[in-house]
Amino acid sequence: MERRQFLRQAGATLAVASTGGLAACVRQPVKSAIATGDRLSAGGAALAPIRASVDRITGVYVCTRPFRAEGPRIEMQKLGGKTIVHNYGHGGSGWSLSWGSGTLALQMAQSTGTHELGVIGCGAIGLTTALLAQQAGLSVRIYAKALPPDVFSMRASGLWTPDSRICDAAHAAGFADRWETMTRISYARFQSLLGLPGKPIEWIDGYSLADAPFGSFHGEVSDEPAYGEFADRVRDLTPRSVELAPGSHPFPEPYVRRYTTLMFNISSYANLLMSEYLAAGGKIEIREFTHADELQQLPERTLVNATGYGARALFNDESLIPVRGQTARLIPQPEVTYGLRLKDISVVPRSDGIMVQVIGDSGNFNNPDLTPRRADSEAAVRELADLMANMRHS
């Protein structure tokens, strides 16, 4: 439905562009650019065409964002002879907030005076918390039922999105200071991870495309709550987006903005985190807990609970709501270095594959269904192919 709407709107945009002043400069369709490998230019930056076709999809992945209306649970709990430091419920922001959230959790763990820490979970949150603890001189053992690449974190899009589905609007004021602390700590850490072999973290440019002036659409999803928005608190961290004048870019849409953001090449990044953890003597035990009481059997007296959505069952936390998300991965194209954001698609040019994600669709909130809907992803890739076919030479 929304996809059809988008195509209608995109069609209308093309009609406007071909009849109105937007078509002032004569441009050639891009089909020949795809065939010859030419680059298109946007505001001076060269853009390689994306080879979007459904036969280049290498996988369709589904995961659930672990959302809590009041924000992530980062707090201590005494349970029998153990101190549990909870660190879960990061919604659509787990990678982005991981270092800041881990720092807060570690401070709590250290307040017990422990030198040995057990971390339950080996996703974005568990791994970063474990690394921070090692760097603080603690001896760490991770317990997890699954490791990367078989954890939900590996199915994320890979963008700096620190306030994506992180709390609802009603809880935003009470959570804002903590959010800003976590965001600034994480951001600083990511700067130290730039320029490394395999580019685990890099800055990219991307283009938001719209057929109506920006500001009239905020990305709300009809059946999801209003979420807390905090971007204004950290405006100083990332460059401002820049509106591109019609004719200065190859896109058919009349409104185009260039944004600049951090991207996580998740395969390479998770590999780096795992390698660092193991190189520093970190231990891993594959183990699934079916009840929180089983944690009493572990030797460590202080434990960090970084089980993500798994915490809902393990700690009976019904405030943890699954928000389903699906991405498709296309064969990597190292020459494609830009992201795209359309009304209902997001494209992330990761080194392990070009991620194409349907966004803005309904039916995902409180939906734990992990069954891939390939037809949805194929439709998104076809839309992307359509866009590529309608891009123009400058």
Ligand SMILES: Cc1cc2nc3c(=O)[nH]c(=O)nc-3n(C[C@H](O)[C@H](O)[C@H](O)COP(=O)(O)OP(=O)(O)OC[C@H]3O[C@@H](n4cnc5c(N)ncnc54)[C@H](O)[C@@H]3O)c2cc1C
């Ligand atoms: C489609 C999509 C796109 C996203 N894109 C982004 C993005 O671009 N940027 C961003 O910052 N975030 C993004 N996110 C959010 C991010 O993926 C999550 O916030 C993050 O993965 C949560 O990490 P985690 O470590 O808490 O959970 P997980 O990755 O789920 O890790 C949980 C760990 O705990 C273990 N575990 C769970 N239960 C048990 C148990 N009972 N016993 C033993 N072990 C257990 C698991 O095996 C695993 O090791 C996205 C999410 C989705 C769904």
